[in-house]
Amino acid sequence: MRKKLLLCSLCIPAAAAVLPLIFLIAGSVTGNVEIREYLSPIIFGGDGYAVWHFPLYPTLRNFVELLLDSPEFFQMFWNTQKITVGILAGQILFGIPAAWGLACYEFSGKKMIYRIYIVLMMMPFQVTMLSEYLQLKGLSLLDTHWAVILPGMFATFTPFLIYRFFCDIPKALFEAARMDGAGEIRIFFTIGLPIGSSGIIAALLLEFLTCQSMLEEPLTFIETKSRFPLSLYLPQIDLTQAGFAVCASFVAALPAVMLFLMGQDYLEQGIVAAGVKS
């Protein structure tokens, strides 16, 4: 009985957690006319309050409009994906080896590099904003996607997380491999990557979610509208197109939601590793 009560009371915050997502899903199949009627006090300033319920006449109209009539949306959608892929590729290429080097080798300056990584990870964007801006300006990369991708490739949170996972691999494994004559690079590829794979996936998943909602960086470094990611485009959609706005918001969230559903267990591991392990 007590457990049932507990379960019920936990369902309230759970409902609050998913309510916006349910709103996005339901709203995206509600016709523009219907949704405007619900929201008319907000949009047109009439009397009473806005209401919201599941659509009486579900329709895919909004999706059709999104697909056929709004090349802008797709431009921005691809901009977001391009930035995400670029940053993830960079993290795979540079971040994973860096984590491996920090976790498995002793060399002078290692402690200092490790400290720098942690401190940089904690710094809010506003601390590094001007530094990044000046450097990007010097390299004439401002107002290109590279302005967001390149610093993102070297952001230190992801390598730090992967480092945590690599540290857990027993060092005896490497010694055994070395005895068998395996080179260091081979050890990285045949022992490190496979054993650390769940940690790598966890870290990359978190990075993916971060990239999907990136805002400050493009806001500061990108000026041309056609290069904006979705996060700068969505707030510009006027509420008179409420149906379209909800649908666009939903489709914008889709990649993140899908990956979240597929990779939940990894995600949890990633969260735990950042804070608790060792």
Next chain:
Amino acid sequence: MNNMKKKYTGYFFILPAFTGVMIFYILPFLDVIRRSFVSVYGGGFVGVGNYTAVLTNGAFLKAAGNTARFTLLGIPFLMAVSLLLALGLVGLGGKKRQAAALLKSTFLVPMALPAASVVLFFRLFFHGKGFLNAVLSWFGFSGTDWMSGKSALFVLIFCYIWKNAGYTTVLWMAGFAGVPESVYEAARVDGAGAWNTFWHITIPMIRPVIFLIAMISLLNSFQIYREVWLLAGNYPAEPIYLVQHVFHNWFLSLSMDKIAAGAVLLCILVAIIIGLLQRIWER
């Protein structure tokens, strides 16, 4: 010979990434430190002039106060809410394990949703004629426009907790899981009640976790700027005008000298906070 080789292998793995870190973060930051001491016009040395300009700037002080208020209210609130959620999930335990796992995943949904998508819902929810006031009106209350005036700070804290509660709950639960069962058994044998066990055994044992939770909550608290900017733009209601807004508006007005000094100050402040937390944590 072998050791030499191993040493260089370490550099081989770390150097490509560290070169990037140097190019995009460290070296330009050194330049920012230099700039914080020179005038933006003509580039003459002005000593601590930029720093005094920042520290006597009314907007900056106001924003710093707001940010401090948000952080000092938000972090304890978030930690308390997520602690309750974690205790609830642990309490479900055994028989209801599947339900607990499902609930935990549900709590994590907000961290996956991009801010720009969610913000549309919040805008409609907290609007003067929005959903929240509609619900309140059923009970005979008449609400205000929550995004203007003092209540805006609470909207912000709500959004912060909404987004991060799941994340922090998972951290708490991992902390609890790290306490060996045998410790609890010993307490039970000694006749300690549930409350006593929690207060005198669990909490001290997971102290390092608590400080890490505080640190990660701080890290995440900076990111609330996304939601504020998306909800209210460059010039929001006064109580939620944050330090991040000041930086952004300095940037738009090309006050690079102020940004430089501000960045150095913020960097020092964050470093001090990390240092303090680490010190308490390692004690």
